[in-house]
Amino acid sequence: MxxxxxxxxxxxxxxxxxEEAKPSFNQQEALDEANRCLYCYDAPCITACPTGIDIPSxxxxxASGNMKGSATTIMESNPVGASCARVCPTEELCEGxxxxxxxxxxxxxxxxxxxxxxxxxxxxxxxxxxxxxNGKRVAIVGSGPAGLSTARELARLGYxxxxxxxxxxxxxxxxxxxxxxxxxxxxALWEVGQVEKLGVEIRTNMELGKDIFADELFENYDAVxxxxxxxxxxxxxxxxxxxxxxYDAIDLVERTKEGxxxxxxxxxxxxxxxxxxxxxxxxxxxxxxxxxxxKILYRRTEAEMTAYDFEYEFAKxxxxxxxxxxxxxxxxxxxxxxxxxxxxxxxxxxxxxxxGRRRPVEITGSEFIMDVDIVVKAIGQTRHTKIIESFxxxxxGGVVKVDPESSITSNPKVYACGDVIFGKGVxxxxxxxxxxxxxxxxxxxxxxxxxxxxxxxx
Amino acid sequence: MADISINFxxxxxxxxxxxxxxxxxxxxxxxxxxxxxxxGGAVWKTLGEPILNVTSxxxxxxxxxxxxxxxxxxxLISDRPxxxxxxxxxxxxxxxxxxxxxxxxxxxxEREKWHELVKKVQDVGVDGIELNLGCPHGMSERGMGSxxxxxPDLVEMTTMYAKEAAIVPVITKLTPNITxxxxxxxAALQGGADxxxxxxxxxxxxxxxxxxxxxxxNVNGKGAHGGYCGPAVKPIALNMVGDCARDPxxxxxxxxxxxxxxxxxxxxxxLMGAGGVQxxxxxxxxGFRIIDDxxxxxxxxxxxxxxxxxxxxxxxxxxxxxxxxxxxLNHKVVARINNDICINCNKCHxxxxxxxxxxxxxxxxxxxxxxxxxxxxxxxxxNLCSIVCPVDGAIDMIDLTxxxxxxxxxxxxxxxxxx
Numbered sequence: 001m002x003x004x005x006x007x008x009x010x011x012x013x014x015x016x017x018x019e020e021a022k023p024s025f026n027q028q029e030a031l032d033e034a035n036r037c038l039y040c041y042d043a044p045c046i047t048a049c050p051t052g053i054d055i056p057s058x059x060x061x062x063a064s065g066n067m068k069g070s071a072t073t074i075m076e077s078n079p080v081g082a083s084c085a086r087v088c089p090t091e092e093l094c095e096g097x098x099x100x101x102x103x104x105x106x107x108x109x110x111x112x113x114x115x116x117x118x119x120x121x122x123x124x125x126x127x128x129x130x131x132x133x134n135g136k137r138v139a140i141v142g143s144g145p146a147g148l149s150t151a152r153e154l155a156r157l158g159y160x161x162x163x164x165x166x167x168x169x170x171x172x173x174x175x176x177x178x179x180x181x182x183x184x185x186x187x188a189l190w191e192v193g194q195v196e197k198l199g200v201e202i203r204t205n206m207e208l209g210k211d212i213f214a215d216e217l218f219e220n221y222d223a224v225x226x227x228x229x230x231x232x233x234x235x236x237x238x239x240x241x242x243x244x245x246x247y248d249a250i251d252l253v254e255r256t257k258e259g260x261x262x263x264x265x266x267x268x269x270x271x272x273x274x275x276x277x278x279x280x281x282x283x284x285x286x287x288x289x290x291x292x293x294x295k296i297l298y299r300r301t302e303a304e305m306t307a308y309d310f311e312y313e314f315a316k317x318x319x320x321x322x323x324x325x326x327x328x329x330x331x332x333x334x335x336x337x338x339x340x341x342x343x344x345x346x347x348x349x350x351x352x353x354x355x356g357r358r359r360p361v362e363i364t365g366s367e368f369i370m371d372v373d374i375v376v377k378a379i380g381q382t383r384h385t386k387i388i389e390s391f392x393x394x395x396x397g398g399v400v401k402v403d404p405e406s407s408i409t410s411n412p413k414v415y416a417c418g419d420v421i422f423g424k425g426v427x428x429x430x431x432x433x434x435x436x437x438x439x440x441x442x443x444x445x446x447x448x449x450x451x452x453x454x455x456x457x458x
Numbered sequence: 459m460a461d462i463s464i465n466f467x468x469x470x471x472x473x474x475x476x477x478x479x480x481x482x483x484x485x486x487x488x489x490x491x492x493x494x495x496x497x498g499g500a501v502w503k504t505l506g507e508p509i510l511n512v513t514s515x516x517x518x519x520x521x522x523x524x525x526x527x528x529x530x531x532x533x534l535i536s537d538r539p540x541x542x543x544x545x546x547x548x549x550x551x552x553x554x555x556x557x558x559x560x561x562x563x564x565x566x567x568e569r570e571k572w573h574e575l576v577k578k579v580q581d582v583g584v585d586g587i588e589l590n591l592g593c594p595h596g597m598s599e600r601g602m603g604s605x606x607x608x609x610p611d612l613v614e615m616t617t618m619y620a621k622e623a624a625i626v627p628v629i630t631k632l633t634p635n636i637t638x639x640x641x642x643x644x645a646a647l648q649g650g651a652d653x654x655x656x657x658x659x660x661x662x663x664x665x666x667x668x669x670x671x672x673x674x675x676n677v678n679g680k681g682a683h684g685g686y687c688g689p690a691v692k693p694i695a696l697n698m699v700g701d702c703a704r705d706p707x708x709x710x711x712x713x714x715x716x717x718x719x720x721x722x723x724x725x726x727x728x729l730m731g732a733g734g735v736q737x738x739x740x741x742x743x744x745g746f747r748i749i750d751d752x753x754x755x756x757x758x759x760x761x762x763x764x765x766x767x768x769x770x771x772x773x774x775x776x777x778x779x780x781x782x783x784x785x786x787l788n789h790k791v792v793a794r795i796n797n798d799i800c801i802n803c804n805k806c807h808x809x810x811x812x813x814x815x816x817x818x819x820x821x822x823x824x825x826x827x828x829x830x831x832x833x834x835x836x837x838x839x840x841n842l843c844s845i846v847c848p849v850d851g852a853i854d855m856i857d858l859t860x861x862x863x864x865x866x867x868x869x870x871x872x873x874x875x876x877x
Contacts, residue, residue, distance in 0.1 A: 035523030038848050041808035042820065063522065102801040103849050 014261040017288035020086075021181040021314075025108075030115040034063040037107045040099055045109060048097035050436045051078040055094055059112055071120035072127045074113055079152040079439075080145045080191050082117035083174045084432045085110050086183045089308045093432070121190045130198040131158035136449050139164065139221040141387075143202055144172020145431045146418025147227035148195050149438025150445075155198035157446050162221075164206040172229055173419075174431060176254045179281045181288065185257050214391045218413060223445050226391060226400060226409070227438070229419040230381035230429075236273065240331025245339040249274075249282030249378035256285055265289035268373035271342055272296045272320075273328055275305035279378035280312065283320040286376060294320050295370075299327040299347050299360040325349075325360065329367065331375060342370045384420065399423050407441040417441040460760030461767040462753060464498075466733045467627045467653040467711045469586050471558045473498035473753050474724060474768060478715055478736035479562035479588060479631075481533060482746070486546030490553060495746040496753060499558025501655075501736060502547060504535035504590045505575065506564040506602070511537050517664030517675040519690060528690035529739045530662045532675065532682055534596045535564055540578070548582040559583075560629065563620070564590040564602050567612055572619035586626050589616060589651075591642075592633035592658025594685045604658065607633035610645035617649025627652035629713060632698075634691075635661050639698045640705050647710055654702070655713035655736060657695045659685020688739035692717030696730055700779045703731025721755030728768065729775035786864040791839030791855050793818075793832045799852040802828050806843035806853060814842045 025033070037059040045055040054073055061070035074081040090096070090110040098106035120127060136159050140147045143165040151161045169175055174188035196202060206212050208228070217224045233248045235241060249272070255262065270286040272279050275298035286294045296315070298305060301324045305312065316322075325347040332341040346366035349358040383398020394401045394410035400421050402408060407415045417437035422429040462473045476499035477483050477492055484503045492500055511534055519528035536543060551559050561579035565571040576587060591613055593603030606612040617630050630646035632639055634657035646654050661683050665674040673681025695716020702708050714732030718724055719740040727735050740748055760768060795806070795818075807830055810818040817836035821829055832843075844853040865873075 031523055038803045038805060040802075041804035043804075044802070099801040099803045 011261065014289065015259075018180045018256055018261065020184050022086075024118055025111050025115045030062055030112060033108055033112060034059045036100075037063070038099065044097040044099060045094040045107075048093045049077075050093070050430065050432045051081075051084075051439065052436075053077040053081065053094075053113075055109055058116055059107065059109070062112060062116055067116060067119040067123075068125055068127070070116040071125060074116055075120070075127050075194070078432065078435050079149040079195065080174060080188075080431060080435045081113060082121065082187050082191055083145070083178075083183055084435065085114035085117055086187065087174075087178055088430070088432050089310065091310060092308065121187070126197050127194065128152070128156055128198060130155050133160065134158035134449070136160065136222045137162070137220070138223045138225065138445060139217045140225040140227055141208060141217070142166075142172060142227035142229055142418070142420075143170035143192065143204075144227060144229050144418060144434065145174060146229070146420075146434040146438040146441075147172065147225065148191060149435040150225050150227060150415075150417060150442045151200045151438075152195045152198060153439050153442030154445065155195070155200050157442065159445075161200045163200060163202045164208070164212055164217075165202060165204045166207040168204050170202045170204060176257050177250060178257075178431075179253055179285055180257050181284070208387050209390055222413075222449065224391075224414045225441055225445075226388070226393070226414060226416040226420055227418045227434075228384050228387060230422070231384050232382055233278070233377045233379060234382045236328065236377055236379065238328060238330055240333060240339065243331055243333050243339045244337055245372075245374045246331065247282075247374065247376045249278045249285075249376050250381070252285055252376060253278075253281050256289075262289055265291045265374065267292045269371060270294045270374045270376060271328070271370065271372045272376040272378055274298065274378035274380070275300070275307055275322075276378065276380065277307045277311050278381075279376075280307045280315045280320075282376040282378045283315050284318050286374070287318045287320065291374070294318075295323050296320055297323045297326045297328065297344065299325065300349065300357070301325060304349075304357060327360070327362070328375070332369075339372060339375055342372050342375060344368055344370055381419075388420070397424070406444045406447075407437065408444070415441045415445060460757050460765060461769075462757050462760070463767075464734050464769060466713065467586070467629065469499075469558055469560075469627055471498040471734060472556060474728065474734035474756075475499070475749060475752055476501055476558060476560070476713070476734060476736045477741060477746075478738040479504050479560075479590065480738040480742075481531075482738060482741050484536065484538070486550045489546075489550050489559070492741075492746045492749075493550070493554040493557045496749045497557065497746065498734075499560060499585070501560040501562050501588050502536075502543065502584075504562040504564045504593070505540055505543055505579065506535050506590075506597075508539060509534045509537055509596075512677045514675040514677065517684065518688070519664055526688055526739065526743050528662075528664075528686055529688035529742070530659070530664050530675075530684035530686045532595050532677075532684040535562075535590070535593065544578060544582045547579070547584060551583040558585045560586045560588050562588045562590050562631070564593065564597060566600075566602060567606055567616050567619070569619045569622070572616065573623040576620055576623040580624070580626060584626060586629060586652075587620060587624055588629045588631050588655060589620055590631055590658075591616060592631050592635075592656075594633060594635050594659055594661050595683055604633040604635055607631075607642060607658070608636050610641050613642045613645040614649035617646050617651045621650040629653040629655050631658055631715075632656040633658045634694060634698060634716075640702055640708065643702045643705075643708055647708060651710060653711040653713060653733070655715055656698050656702070657691070657716045659687045660691055660694065662686030687716065688743075689717045689719055692719075692723060696726060699727060699732050700730040700776065703773055703776045704779050721752050721759060724752065724756055725759060725771065728771050729773070730779065731773045731776050733772055783867040785866055787867060787870065788860060788862045788865045790858040790860070791841075792834040792837040792858060793839065793841075793843050794834075794854050794856050795830050795832055795843075796852055796854065797829045799849060800830060801849055801852070802830070803848060804830065805846045805848065806830060809842050809846045814838070814840055818843060 039056045043056045058070045058073040094109045095106040140163045143163045154161050170192040171188035270291045272283045283294045330343040331339050334340040346363045347360040350361045385398040388395045400416040418434040419429045464474045479501040483500045489500045515533040517530045518526045521527040561584040591607035597603035598605040620628050630651040711733040714727035715736040718735045718737050807818045817833045847853045
């Protein structure tokens with residue numbers, strides 16, 4: 001009984017660890033900051049936002065108390081504006097462009113955006129309406145930011161939209177892939193709900209190639225949008241990867257999003273491999289699961305790491321340690337098939353490789369052994385190459401080729417947007433970019449059908 | 459260190475700061491706290507026949523997150539027995555002999571009533587008397603306050619009644635709720651006033667509650683107009699002070715009242731002719747401790763300017779305040795944007811483009827960076843861009859070298875007549 005109680009308390013603490021880390025603005029904070037906004041004309045923050053949110057307007061509306069108008073301005077431009085308020089690298093986008101950086105301090109645009117969208121969520125607002133049905137049907141595969149965004153815009157234009165989602169809930173990355181202490185699941189699900197209220201049908205537990213097939217979609221819909229994102233973390237390709245205690249960072253995050261807090265991390269030594277934002281997620285999640293020590297291993301240096309500065313700072317605040325120029329070579333098992341040690345090797349950076357980045361090369365004889373209980377892999381994401389090929393689409397290593405103007409793939413009936421078209425070596429894929437691509441895809445589809453739609457209307 | 463004491467109509471005050479007759483000067487306790495903090499004087503809350511007050515009483519105009527841009531009240535004159543006030547005035551004056559106590563008075567326009575009250579306050583040692591002929595709410599409905607202040611003949615008569623009994627200086631306080639304050643100011647002069655004070659509060663309704671549709675403030679669901687004061691009224695008060703000060707037929711001291719919140723405001727009022735200032739709203743917003751900065755800031759300003767006494771600045775700007783017809787038509791000012799300071803918010807552009815003279819261009823340099831530039835030939839020098847600019851020093855208004863000698867409308871008209 002004593003043990004049971006202890007575990008319950010511990011679970012409770014764990015749950016708290018995964019609640020949203022940053023408090024939302026109270027009304028006074030929001031008003032103070034909103035009133036500080038200069039309401040620039042042709043404001044650079046708008047240009048810096050991939051979805052082009054009219055930021056000065058939504059902030060002005062907070063200041064005036066027009067909260068519904070503020071939330072509408074945000075969500076109009078960005079169908080996942082509530083999620084983006086939390087996950088956007090605002091220092092590199094809107095806030096980085098704020099003219100007040102040159103005089104005092106940038107406006108906290110992300111926090112204000114969160115304040116406005118939180119108001120809409122709390123007050124159960126429905127901000128948009130479906131357009132008059134135009135008789136065209138569109139299938140969207142994947143309900144992440146790109147798919148949702150496409151669906152929202154098409155529904156407003158009068159299309160009958162069906163989304164096919166493999167998982168049991170919609171929202172994709174926002175629902176499953178971003179740590180809950182940064183983006184709670186209910187925020188992403190509210191955005192899903194907003195799209196559903198426009199009459200979009202979201203069919204969950206529908207896996208392509210199993211529950212639904214490309215041919216069926218081609219046959220039953222006027223257009224098909226592929227917005228399936230990316231897949232799991234790839235294999236490290238080293239000895240011992242099959243041992244127990246090896247985790248995929250994306251799976252790890254997904255489990256905490258579903259409210260499962262793995263008790264196996266408590267008091268353990270964790271090594272996270274990789275230094276992108278997913279690695280940071282893996283590391284900070286491990287800390288919150290109670291790990292005693294968490295190290296991030298990266299084969300390059302701090303300068304090359306792809307994680308955003310604020311993510312890096314967040315990890316450091318959490319007490320995550322960083323081991324630069326270090327690569328795992330071999331995972332060593334204990335007697336029960338569980339990882340107990342990792343053989344690593346030190347690296348050095350040499351002349352630039354093909355991608356323009358300096359190449360990490362092993363330093364001969366620098367091998368050393370590190371004691372670990374858990375290894376979390378976060379070295380990027382694999383592609384849904386099989387699905388792409390089942391659609392018969394041209395691709396480049398799992399990256400679907402599209403005409404950048406129209407989002408049309410090698411099959412004129414099929415459009416693609418979001419991470420599935422995100423090329424390698426161009427920084428981090430952003431939710432906000434996927435949202436914008438969704439909007440553009442919807443417009444492109446509408447441009448194609450607009451004429452025939454008009455004819456029907458006549 | 460500069461001398462900031464004043465001699466206002468014969469009343470010596472250690473500094474030019476008096477608390478205006480209002481809630482802050484309601485009791486001896488409050489006035490003593492103010493004197494302890496360093497206020498030069500206090501105009502006691504208006505004495506008269508005891509009245510009844512209502513709740514609530516105050517309202518404020520907040521703007522863009524800034525509290526109390528303007529303030530209004532529907533409180534009446536002192537609601538405490540006259541004897542209590544007189545006793546506290548006596549005690550306070552005894553404790554603080556060097557600081558000024560002025561008794562503000564209001565009774566019906568009857569000679570005996572004025573004589574009686576003036577004598578009573580003189581007996582407890584006040585340094586001067588202020589006639590409240592300006593209170594715009596409540597009392598005016600009973601034929602007092604601004605009901606008197608709006609009639610030049612009543613202003614003259616009431617001032618005369620007070621003067622007949624007064625041995626201390628009499629200051630007639632004027633209402634701004636009239637067409638031309640110079641008329642009532644001269645009526646006060648005619649009645650023998652030693653000085654005037656201006657402005658009393660302006661008729662106002664702060665607002666309407668969007669949910670209850672009640673007035674703000676409201677008394678059990680109903681409201682009445684109040685008196686408006688605070689920072690928002692300063693420009694109105696400053697103009698009235700300046701208008702009286704520059705009137706050749708007006709030659710008695712002016713106590714400046716209306717939105718004075720800082721030592722800078724004080725300097726402005728005194729430059730425009732005020733011999734001292736009275737403050738209420740700023741103290742109600744922040745407490746009596748603001749006197750520290752008010753006196754120190756004024757003193758440091760005078761030191762920096764090399765001025766020995768604050769009296770030297772009284773009226774120094776009056777000759778610069780004139781009629782529009784005397785302004786130089788040939789003077790040319792243009793805006794110039796300092797691109798190294800400009801933060802490119804484009805507020806000047808849109809203000810000029812939409813609402814002025816369309817002369818600020820949004821341009822790109824050879825590196826693709828945005829910058830703003832004024833087409834000086836089209837600029838009328840209106841100041842709008844520099845007003846909306848959020849960064850100090852980003853826009854300068856430049857005086858252009860005159861190409862023709864100064865020519866005012868009056869001179870031009872006179873020259874045309876000569877032809």
